[in-house]
Amino acid sequence: MLEITNISKTFHAGSVNEVFALQNVSLTLNDGDFIVIIGTNGSGKSTLLNAVAGSFITDSGKINLSGHDITKWPEHKRASLIGRVFQNPFSGTAPTMTIAENLSLAAKRGKPRGFTWALDKQLQSELRDRIRTLNMGLEDRLGNAIGSLSGGQRQALTLLMASWLKPDLLLLDEHTAALDPKSADQVIRLTKEIIERDRLTTLMVTHSMPQAVHLGNRIIMMHKGQIIHDYKGATRQGVRSEDLLHRFEEVRRREQVDVRVAELLQRMYV
C-alpha cells in the first residue's frame, strides 16, 4: 500500500524560474491498484512519480510504502521496494553489458551484492525461461550487449527487470512514449500481462488517452502540480477517451478565462 500525504515540491524556489511542481498532493493506492496518471505537459505527473521513487526529497508531506516511512529514504534504498521503467529506453539498461548481465543485476534489486557469481547456473536457466515469455527471440542472444537492441526490445527487458523480483510498487513513466506504434503496442500488452499476473500495485504516467482508458482501475488527472480529477469505481467504468479530452479542454478554457480576467483586472486597477 502506498500512501502519499500532502507532498509539495518547489523547484528553483525564490528565483524567477520558481516552479510549484507539486502542491499538497495526496493519493492512496491499495494493494493491487493500477492507477494511470494523465495530465498536460508540466502538470507534475512525472514529478509525482520521481517524488515516490526518490529522485529528489520532497519539501513537505509524507510518503508511506508497505508500512515504511520512505519520505527521507535515498533513491537506491527505496529501490528495494520499487520497480521502475523510464520514458527513455536507454535509461533502464546498461548498454555495454550483456542481456544476461543486465537481468542478473535486476535479480539482486535491493539485495546485498557480494563476491558470488552474478550469473550462476540456476539464474541462467531461469533467465532463459522468463525471456522466452517476451516472444522476441532474445533467449538466444543472452550474451549480446543490450546496446545492440531496439528501443522496444530494451523497454520490454527493462519491464521484465523491474518486475523480476515482485516489487511492492511498479512505476511506469510514459514508458512507451519514445517507441514506434508497433513496439508501443507490444510493450503495453506485456505491461498488462505482467501486472495482471503478479497483481502488481502500479502507478503509470501516460500521454495516451486510449492507454488511460484501457488500462488500470483508476485514472488520475493532474494539472499545475495538483490532482484535479480522480476517476474511480463506477465513474471509472464509463470513462471514454472523449470524456478525458473534453475534461482537458475545460481546464484549458478555464485557464484562458483566468488569464483574461487577470489582464482585465490589471488594466483596470494597476
Added chain:
Amino acid sequence: MSLFLGALTIGLILSLLALGVYMSFRVFKFPDITAEGSVTFGAAVSAVLLVKGFDPGISLLAAFAAGAAAGAITGILHTKCKINELLAGILVMTALYSVNLHVMGKSNIPLVDAKSTSTVAEKLGAWIFGQTTDLNWFGWEVSIRDAGMLIAMFAVVAAAASILLMFFQTNLGTAIRATGDNPQMIRALGVDVDIMMILGLAISNGLIALAGALLAQYQGFADVQMGIGMMVWGLASVIIGEALVGSNKQGLVVTGAVMGSVLFRLLVAIALRWGLNPNDLKLITALFVFAALVGPTIARSFMKKSGNQPSGRTV
C-alpha cells in the same frame, strides 16, 4: 637482449598501471589523475617497509592498501563533496606529493641492499633453471635475476588480471560496471552508486600503487618524482590494447591492456635505442595519446564524406 628483457619486465609491471587506468577511465569514464600520486605512494610505502626489513610480500600488500586509500579519498571528494572529477584527482595527487616525502623522509630511497621482490625473483630463477650463473637464451647472456624477475612479474600480472576479470563477473563487480555504464539504471536497482565509485577508484589506485611498488623494487630505488606522466602512460597502454584486440569484450580488453603496456614499453625502448632524446619521451607519449583520442573522430568524418559510416567507439 637485457634491454629487451628489461623492457618486457617493465612493460609487465606497468600493465598493472594500465589495468588501474582501464578501471577508472574506461569502466567509470573518470579521468583519474590520482594515479600520478598513487604510483609514488605505493613505491614509497613499500620501499620504507623493505628498508625496515619487512617481507617483500607484505610491502606489496601495504602498497596496494595505500593506493586504495588514496583512490577512496578521490572517490569521496567527487561523490560526497561534489568536486569535479579532475579537480578531486588533482587535489589528492598534490597532497600525496607531501605525504610521499614524509613517508620516505627524503626524495630518494635506494633499495639495492634491501631484500625485495628482486631478491625473491632471483631465488625463483635459480630454482627454476637449477643454476645461479648467467643463462644462455638463443645465444644471449641473460642474468638469472632478470629471467627470474620476468617470470615472477608475468605470474603477478596474470594473477592480477585474472582476479580482476573474475571480480567483474561477481554480483559486486557487475554492479560496479553498471555504475560506470548507466548510474541511473543501477540506482533504480538498489545500488548506492557513490559507494561503488569509491570502491572502484580504490581498487584502481590500489593496482596502480602496486605497479609503483614493483617498479621501485625492479629498478632498485623509489623516487618522489617517479609518478610524473604515469596516467598518460597508462592511458596509452589501454588505447594500444584496445586497438590490438579490436573488441569491447571485457576479457579481451583487459588482456589487451596488458599487451598494450608491454608493446608500448618495447616501442619506447626501441625508440630510445635509435637515439630518441629521453627528455622528449613524455612529449611523444602525450602526442601519441592525443592522436589516438582524435584519430577516430577524424577518420569517421573522413569516412562520412566518402559515404561510409563505420561504427566506432568515441572516447
